[in-house]
Ligand SMILES: CC(=O)N[C@H]1[C@@H](OP(=O)(O)OP(=O)(O)OC[C@H]2O[C@@H](n3ccc(=O)[nH]c3=O)[C@H](O)[C@@H]2O)O[C@H](CO)[C@@H](O)[C@@H]1O
């Protein structure tokens with residue numbers, strides 16, 4: 018298993034290009050299943066999760082070609098040969114469940130393995146099931162698989178979700194594009210990745226209004242056609258690399274960065290003493306003066322502070338002046354980076370969903386273990402600012418969500434290398 022060796026090396030300066038969003042691309046790819054015409058995605062990120070989704074779609078009979086070094090995905094679901102998403106693929110990546118809605122809409126049936134829990138929480142599928150059942154789907158669990166059918170086709174309905182789940186919103190919106198009549202989804206998630214998915218579906222001929230608000234209205238159509246769509250910027254990769262100069266000092270420009278994707282996060286950076294300025298090409302980030310100040314952070318659905326940036330923000334706050342309180346409200350077990358950061362000298366106490374971080378002057382390098390995707394990168398960020406060497410093992414988690422992480426950080430002056438193992 019590969020590891021990453023990081024050596025604290027002072028301020029970072031230069032530019033980092035931000036890729037297309039993993040979480041948008043993972044919802045956009047299953048949209049190919051809705052049409053028998055080609056769907057092409059540009060600005061796709063080069064990640065292992067995208068490869069996993071490629072394998073899943075191919076296992077259903079879709080053609081998926083990776084062009085231009087993986088930045089373009091050319092897909093066609095002209096001939097689907099299977100409606101079963103197998104456990105062997107689904108267990109590797111929870112977002113596999115996003116084939117459920119499209120398959121049900123296009124084929125009238127779908128069998129999708131339950132993804133199971135993951136390191137950060139139980140992550141059940143009840144909200145997806147309720148949303149699709151509202152459209153008339155009959156869904157039952159047998160042998161670890163969700164067996165879904167809609168023999169007479171899906172029918173539009175008014176449905177209010179109990180919680181604004183990102184994935185359940187995506188599944189229901191995709192399914193409703195081909196349902197008969199009008200669907201109104203209340204308490205829908207408002208994440209930019211959902212807005213991006215709707216833009217793509219609209220380019221394919223879907224009739225949808227209200228994306229980015231908590232009520233999405235979908236007028237079902239008979240068929241969707243082909244389209245080409247550019248994947249939105251990855252706001253989580255953006256926020257992660259914004260933290261690099263915040264932690265290490267220096268000034269880094271994030272190419273393609275957009276404030277509207279990351280408002281709540283930027284407010285907290287500002288409170289901590291980090292300047293963020295818009296430029297022609299993106300966002301420029303630098304630390305106002307010496308040490309950052311402690312801030313309290315609560316994770317919330319968009320437009321609140323994203324849970325996917327909580328671990329990285331904690332890495333910053335470990336060396337802040339004062340005490341910060343981080344509350345994780347989305348996932349029940351998303352503080353696994355805390356004991357690893359503690360190994361580097363951080364002072365963190367976790368009680369349930371609350372972590373109290375007492376800032377120390379400097380972290381010290383240590384061997385640490387990556388437990389999930391965002392935890393991995395938080396340890397790299399911490400290592401960049403620590404004294405000495407930090408060896409982050411189990412970095413396969415990192416490859417799910419960060420392309421060319423070593424090259425991107427090296428380009429701004431970081432001392433970082435991947436060690437094959
Ligand atoms: C591929 C992708 O886009 N992943 C993102 C997506 O995950 P995902 O779509 O899985 O996240 P959800 O918004 O669905 O989940 C949020 C919370 O709702 C719970 N829940 C969800 C569905 C359900 O049927 N029942 C239920 O109880 C989950 O366990 C979790 O506690 O949004 C999360 C919240 O912003 C992000 O952290 C993930 O990076």
Ligand SMILES: C=C(OP(=O)(O)O)C(=O)O
Nearest residue numbers: 040111112325390391418
């Ligand atoms: C939790 C994440 O992803 P997933 O939903 O794919 O597990 C993430 O991107 O931080």
